[in-house]
Amino acid sequence: MFRRILFPTDFSDYARRVMDCIADLPGVMEVVMVHIVGTNKPASLRSDMVSSARTRIESEATLLKNLGIPSVRTEVMVLESPAAGIDDAANRNNSDIIVMGARGKSIIKGLRLGSVTQKVLHESKKNLLIMRGPIIETLSGEKFQKYCPLIFSRVLVPVDLTTESWIAVEQLAKIPDVQEIIAAFVISRGESEQEIERLKQQAGDELEKKCSQLPTRGAEIRWRILEGDLVTRINDYAQETDVSLVCTVPTEKGFFAEMLHGSFSCELARQATKPVLVIRRS
Template identity: 30%
Template sequence: MFSTVLIPTDLSPASDSVAECAGSLVPLGMKSIVLLHALGLRHLEDMAPALEADARPKLDAQARSLRRTGLPVEVVVAPGVAPQEIDRVARERHASLVLLGSQGASLASELRVGSVTLETLHRSKVPVLVARVTCQPSDEGATTCRALASRILHPTDFSDAAERAFAYVRALVKGGARSVSLIHVQDRRRPHGHSQDKLADFDRIDRDRLGRLADELRTTADVSMDLAYGSPIQEILRCAAKMPDSLIVMGTQGRGFIPEVLLGSVSHAVARQANAPVLLIPAHRGA
């Protein structure tokens, strides 16, 4: 599924922890790793050799750690700012997944993993796995990336983007995921003016849709369904809090998408706030 995985690093302790997630991707088909460090230069490219030399010891240490997976690791040092370089290297190396952290540290504001994550999600044409990083007082990082393929939480709004994400859920189940929780949240702030009968019709239609998805998975996994009401972000986070060992899989562009607005605001908010790792599947976009 994810044969070539691109792992951007800012060389912080948090990025050490993100790199440790790589081993959990081997069951998902990972066959090679590209470790990328962006120097963050917008100008003064002549500084690149000195900055690369300074970064090399830490970068080589991270590469050695990744090679413990038994897979080949290519190290790439790029001169530009992280989001642009991640997009370029992902295309050039035909990456099938980008692995990022939701918290990091760096001397340059462009390299803060939080901001890099948001812009990468906006740009990426391949799935992005956001690993939640919790930095300890000792500056050491910890992630929640264990057993990624065992338990899945899949929020859906039944959009084309959600259907694309569900294809990855099917593949994860085929690869060994044991349980899947499906959730659809009806935002009751929206259907003003509808009668109770009409709202009941919405419930029935959405339960039927969830049932269709569940039927595709039940031959090989335990499946539960949840039709929730309220804020999509809060309800998804509520479910995720009850499933701390889950992998959240969702699309980044749902119904009502406006290109000028932050892409997939619900999925981005979940990626920022959930304690579980979040696999975000982009919608098809033009080149």
Template identity: 30%
Template sequence: MIKTILVPTDFTIGSEELLSCVGELKSVGLEKVILLHVVDIFQAQGLAPMFEENAKKMIEDYRQLMEEVEVDASTLVVEGDVKKTIARIADEENVDCIVMGATTSGLIKSRRTGRTTEYISRRSGKIILIEKYNIITENEEEMSRKACSARFSKVMLPVDFSENTKIILDEIKDFTDIIEQIIFVHVVEKAKNEKELKHKKNESMKLLSELGKELEDGIRISYVVTDGEASESIDRLAEEMDITLIVITTHGIGSFKDILLGSTAEKLLQRTKKPLLLIPFKDR
């Protein structure tokens, strides 16, 4: 269950909108939000104390926004390497989830922020909710607009029938009170011929149906089996079906501390315009 979330913010386009997910997460047990700003020591240099003081004033406005939706919120402003500090704070504060943002034009418009999002997705063992934004220009002024609203209304669960499948099902049960519809998806990536492809699709559909049975009470469940390259097929289906959130597991690498996204999750992170919920493949 997600009780505590960490929201790193750099006060750029979309930062305030990033907090809008809190309302939905309140319904599934959210108790505390930690708002974090990291003063980049590589950019601030001798001006770091001034940047830190300004950030403390700005982040207080965000804390007040959380008060308005009756969520307990605390703030942290620290100096350091942005991406490494976010990962460290997430561990030290023992948060359940990190909420970050990315634009739909590439991973994120700012390369520094883009590298941060990618680093956290790879290295952190936390659940990560990545919001996606469309950047539009109105009257020569850039504005952000969320790619999806009500992100838990139509959720896609790509599964590969590995150990990851059990992890993703266990996690999604915590969200059943706010999910309206779940689409289970399996992509057959390899088959020797049409006969084998048909057999694999039929068997996969049976397995998907079994997986969805325990979630059918109160939630609309659909099943899709297709073939092709996994990330491309998932992204295409997500667009065609107007999906509001893709939930996918990352892959652990044994005894190493780091987390590798795995090829499907990594390609989706780069490609899709849909929000992503990344669930790490390891015991937390």
């Protein structure tokens, strides 16, 4: 599904760990590595910065090739907006997905989504994989090497009863490496116990029908009904069940209608402790 990856790097240790994980993602045939030198840097230093960046990015590209990626290309650009440059590079290179780290400067737990990653999430129309959580921040050695190839193995997908919210489930079901998909419906409001029970019954019937009719490449599809705040409950359940990935599709319908377009995905990514995959609608 994601054979061509666009990978922006700032050469940090965090970015290096994301790069190491990319090498173990299933089915990757091409990686385009991008580094952007901001126009806010002094003009007198930019030439040296670009030259240094080209040397470093070629060195890291060689490492990726040695790790088994068939095609690795590099770009170094001088731009005012890194997010716009990342999106442009992904479009020019016909990348299937952008893979980025989530590291931000905030020291407040739950707010660590970097500003560039957040802008790409808001502005790009490309699929986006945000790498975060123990897979990047704490795992090392053999555990790290084992986890990365399994990132698509057990996926949690928040859904409602609209067709749009099931796009992620349908796309994931086509990936051979996905072993389990959990479709989670969150009841975030109800005026009475009777109303909540009615919603549970309606949702359960629809979820059972959709899951049973969806063809897969071997993945088991299960459904769960949760109660509580949408973003908080999804992230808590991801921890409780130790899924490998949380996947969402930005939409203006269903339970996202009361929020700004895509804001659920952004809030989910901001608070998540697991990698987050954002699948764009065609």
